[in-house]
Amino acid sequence: MNNPVTPGPDPAPILDVNALVVRYGTRTAVEGVSLQINRGEIFGLLGPNGAGKTSTLSAIEGLLKLAAGTVLVDGLDIQRDPLAAKARLGVQLQASSFQSELTIEQIVRLYAGLYSLRIGKTGIADRIRNIGLGDERGKTYKSLSGGQQQRLSLLIAVIHQPILLLLDEPTSGLDPQSRRQLWDRIETLRTGGGSILLTTHSMEEAQAVCDRVAIIDHGKLLTLDTPAGLIAKHRNDPRVVKGARGDVTLEDVFIGLTGSEIRG
Numbered sequence: 170m171n172n173p174v175t176p177g178p179d180p181a182p183i184l185d186v187n188a189l190v191v192r193y194g195t196r197t198a199v200e201g202v203s204l205q206i207n208r209g210e211i212f213g214l215l216g217p218n219g220a221g222k223t224s225t226l227s228a229i230e231g232l233l234k235l236a237a238g239t240v241l242v243d244g245l246d247i248q249r250d251p252l253a254a255k256a257r258l259g260v261q262l263q264a265s266s267f268q269s270e271l272t273i274e275q276i277v278r279l280y281a282g283l284y285s286l287r288i289g290k291t292g293i294a295d296r297i298r299n300i301g302l303g304d305e306r307g308k309t310y311k312s313l314s315g316g317q318q319q320r321l322s323l324l325i326a327v328i329h330q331p332i333l334l335l336l337d338e339p340t341s342g343l344d345p346q347s348r349r350q351l352w353d354r355i356e357t358l359r360t361g362g363g364s365i366l367l368t369t370h371s372m373e374e375a376q377a378v379c380d381r382v383a384i385i386d387h388g389k390l391l392t393l394d395t396p397a398g399l400i401a402k403h404r405n406d407p408r409v410v411k412g413a414r415g416d417v418t419l420e421d422v423f424i425g426l427t428g429s430e431i432r433g
Contacts, residue, residue, distance in 0.1 A: 183208045183243055183333050183364040184229065190237035191224045191388075198224040200388040201238070206333070211355065211365045213379035215372075217427050221388040222368045226335055229366070231255055243332060259331035261322050261339055269311035273302055273321060276310060277328070284329040300324050301350070316347030323354060327363075334358060336367035340374060352378055372420035382419075386427045 182205040191199035199221045206212045216222045227233045229240050231247040231254060240247040245254040267276050274293060281288045288296070297306045300320045305313070313321065319339065326334060336355070340348040355365055355378060369375055375382050376396040383393040394402060396419050403409050404417040409425030 181208075181244060182206055183210075184366065185241040186225070186229065186238070187241075188238040189225065189228055189235065189240065191221070191228050191233055192236040197236075198388050199228065202385060202388070202390045203238075204383055204390065204393060206364050206366055207380075208332075208364055209359055209362060210380045211359055211367070211378055213375040213382035214366060214368045214385065215370075215375055215382055215423060216368075216385040220386045220427070222385065223337070224388075225385070226337060226366075226368065230258065230260060230335065256329070257332050259326040259329070259334040261319075261326040261334070261336050267310045267321070267325075270309055272307050272309055273297055273313070274306045276321065277324065280325045280328055286329060296324060296328070300354075316343050316350075319343060319347065319351060320354075323351065327358060332363055334363055334365045336365060338368055338370065340369070340371065348374075372418065372423055376419045384423060384426055391426050392422075 184204075184206040186202060186204050189199050189202045190197065202221070202225060204212075214222050214225065224233065228235055229242070229247065231240075231251045235248060242254040243257050245257070247254045271279070274297065277293050277297060278288075281293065294303070294306065297303055300323070302317060302320060305317065310318065310321070323339070326336075339355075340351055343351065352374075355367075359365060367379070379396060381393065381395050382399065384391045384399075392399060392402065399422050400417055400419060403422045403425065406422075406425055409417060409421050412424050412429065413421040
């Protein structure tokens, strides 16, 4: 992956986060973060636990009141025009969960209805088959494996064809085969014109999947570039060199900038 994003006829970013500030009481979780995501781009948001990733995502989703700054989704202000902005978003959380006793087919039909989509029985069956669960469509959610649940979750997140998909640790706990399948599906979404913002603790995943990545810590944006660009930019940073073993990797850059202490 990591193919350069070629600007289309509309160069305006699909997501424009400007000077974002998020506070919980007196604690500042996000402090002045600014970033843009281009149309057709896969963008990674990296950071240790407690760095502000989830708060940033929640602000983009319109779930939090901003202390300062703006979030524009396809030019729409998430605070001023939340319904229209959210209609353009799809969200897959790290631990998505559906009604355990419902079957795959029932879940897809339910969420199609919630989005007021007119999808017949054949259309639902086609969508389930496209994610490799055609033979399991009568199974209940609780009986699915972790990889199968993730595939279903991604289908629900994009069932209304959002132009920006937010993925929070989408491959956490998946085996290598399921992880590769999910990467392929993310790439297919991008090829179809969608944009993706994902958080991940896997530097391998970020380097393999993302066109650009941003590293944040303590609520502040530390650096932003392509994976190769970040390595080139920081390969001579003493903090990075100190922990590197051989050629500098994206993980070396991440550890060098955010520290080696284990976060809770």
